[in-house]
Amino acid sequence: MADLGRQRARQGPLNAVPVAIFLLIGFAAPLLGVIIFSFMPERTFSLWQAPGLGNYATIFTGTSYLSLLWSLGLAAVTVCLLAVICYPIAYGLARVFGRWSTLLTLLFTIPLFVSENVRLYGWILFFIKNGVMLGTLKSLFGIEMESWLFTEGMIVLGMVYVYLPFMLFPMTLGVSMVPQETRDAAFDLGASKWQVFREVDLPLAMPGIMIGFLLSFVLAVGALVEAKVLGGQRVIPIVHDIELAFTYAQNWPLGSAMAVLLMVVVATFVLLVLRRFDLDTILGRR
């Protein structure tokens, strides 16, 4: 029996080897490549040159850091708007709509099956001059308006639209984790509706809300198509800059440095948040 146990203990790591190799090749190796590239001299295609911090300096002496700020700013605005928009919907899905919730959830899910590009071009057709909105306003009410396309607001609209499910579903899960009796108890103990929200709903739904925040923020920082399609490149987010560096500019080291910087900034943010709101304790509290 002891032998068998020891054998099993030896087999465990052995069985993990294929997965470990797969992860190493598929995940760690490219990542390592990008990190090494970020320290190479600019516009080289070789990984074996004297390393330096030149690319990182370029980001801050040039204008690339603006792209990073735009990405972080747009993501922050998007996440805040999503929080405000999604909470009432999540509350409704978890508590009010009853059996209609399934149908509504489905409606919120279906767009995920359509390519993001197609959906965003749909918005173009909606907002374009003589398109669905402006065309209708013109023909029905004789109102002529300038198109809203290619503005910063339009980018935020696109991002809110695209990342809504990633905030909504974790948040709905969080809201549905709040026991109704606990809410009733707080209300019965004299709390106003707002106090019930602040003292019970919010803290108890926090795991879901935090997951929604992190998920949508990380995705939104990496948003590209919204600025390209709906923003008409009025704003260059960091991911677009990275893409340009790897394509037209043929400057892999600079692109890698921007990618590494983005990863570091996002990872730092996520770790800070996770330290402040320890998901394990919140989730494992029951």
Added chain:
Amino acid sequence: MTTRSPVLELRGITKTFGTFTAVHGIDLTIAEGEFFTIVGPSGSGKTTMLRMLAGLESPSAGDILLRGQRVNDLPANKRPTCMVFQSLALFPHRTVGQNIEFPLKIRDVPAAERKARALQLMAQLRLPESYYGKNVTKCSGGERQRVALARALAYNPDILFFDEPLSAIDYKLRKTLEKELKDIHRETGKTFVYITHSLEEAMVMSDRIGVMRLGHMVQVGTPNEIYTAPNSKFVSEFIGDVNIMPVRLNGGRLVSDELGAEFLPPAVPTGFSNGHLVVRPESLRVLDRRDEAENVLTGTLYNEYALGSRIQYQVRVGERVFIAERLRQQALTGRLDTEVLVGWNARDSILVSD
């Protein structure tokens, strides 16, 4: 008790959900300082009833009067009442102290004052002072029970409602907590309205009991009245082990067609023609001689159950099973599967319609 003034009056309270009527026109008056228990099986409408009293549901018809004031439209957070929930509904993200202080914090009571009150309540409920900073999820079932009660008391309500808070607790602890709760009732002098599906629990604690069935309040009375004079087969059965047989009245005597026997009746309610005769196990004795009781049946001793001071016997008369008792000192030995006599005196039986 009758001299006490009413604190809560219900007038024709009705609650419907769609086409389903959960509570049918209930009239009830609960007196100041009373421990009133509503008993009923699940689905009897007792929880709905309590939620209406607490202000978490509003009645579809009828009025709720609190000290004479109509409070139908007063939401729960504005009522001087407080509820201890079945799940206890403690705040899992808060400590014991924060839970107890919650209603005080809501009223902007200063922190020092809050803490003093919380510690005072904890002492009253035998919660160690060291528990003040303890996470409530780390407490045992009984401790959480006390935290929930302390939190409700911190609200300082006129009336405390309890929604089966002891139902998930094991028997021994439940028995202790039942008594503790009754002690707290005495200490605080507040009105307690308690609901449970266990009439036994209700008997231990209550001044008065209301039995609910299918949304109706079928009987209201003191534990003694409910026990000795149930007004229906439903109520009599609800109390626990009981011997019930269908009977009809024939010329001053009761006839059991099933057993082919005639009995001397107890006091016959006016207008009674047929119904059920109820005999409690402690009133149904296994007899040594036929003349030891007014009504006697002959059956077979099928099984025996030792209950400590008493022994219960299962006696079969034809198809019907009777439960009879004897004191332990008078235990029968070696009589299984033999013929025995069981009997009762007419005054120890009750007649109920249907």
Added chain:
Amino acid sequence: MNKFGQSRRNFMQQSTAMAAAFAAGGTLGIRSAFADRSKELNILCWEGYNSAQVLDPFRQQTGATVKAESLTNDPTMINRLRAGEINVWDLINVNNPWARKIMWPEKLIKPLDRAKMEPYFEKMLPAFKPPYQWSLDDSGKDLIGMAQRFGPYSFVVNTDKISRASAEDQGWDLWNDDANAGKYGVQESDDWNVFDLCCISGFDPFKEHTDEEVARYTATAKKVFKNAKVVGDLATMNQLLVSGDIDFYLTGGTYSCSPARADGALNIRAITPNKGPLAGGKGGISWIEITSVVNNPDVSPLAEQFLEYVQDPEMSHTVAFAEGTFNPVAQMGNPDCFKLFTAEELDIIQWDSLEEEMARSVEYDIVPDYDRLLDIMTAAKREVSGG
């Protein structure tokens, strides 16, 4: 570098190649390094060559597994070869200067059988008569690729808003006129936008630039992007032209506006300026695609066969009107091929003015200080976003 360092370097290159092959494995299926490649062909190309209309008949003829991936800029495709995918691809289809000036010197492509392949140029339009410079290496000895699609590529206007004649007259100055602020878009083809910004600044892009020229270029870049209503892909540009959101867009030609013209919007037209700062006072720039055989150590024998296959008149017509964009092809010099084009198709590719527009255009070339100019342009785009 010492021997050890050298071998480490080789190891890294091989690893990168393996990683790339692994990444490509998703679309191409993982194959062993020495697999039989006689029934397999992988093409890296601009869209069109990857369409079923073009590939299916070849698949049927040869019974081969043909896979094609389309990209929409040259540098990315060449990067893929540099990153180690030279072991993956058999054919690469990019614009003219890249084959001769970049891929050939870097040994990313290999020579074709000149005796067999060059005669095809005889049947092409007169401009492609052999020896055709972009199909040959600098020494003129090796045939390095075959020509097919081409076209002028300067800008596109809505002729309802600006007549063809005035657009051709005004030329690049359209973008120097502040009255046009907010009336135009810029297509996101950044390499070509660099050329166009040079033209707008009034100098030839395809040469080394003085600091004074770079300063002018910087000012132009800022102005052009500040005044642009939108930057986007060609579909968006065409749509906005049709809807009236914009009146013209930078960097465009028959390639980019043909989808709109095919949809019946014949008022959307590619324009080549009458005159400009380009060599010989020419006003526009044109491109010619060159398809080359990749210097794959295990190249498919079908690679050259495919190049012959698309020379066929019918297949040439199919390539010209494959899905996506529609373009003239060099093979229209062959009457057997030309007769396959309907009047409507000729109208879509602006055949009426094609010859004169090509005559007014210089051929796409390498910009010596492209990196510097591109960085300036990217920075200008970022600054416009307000940062």
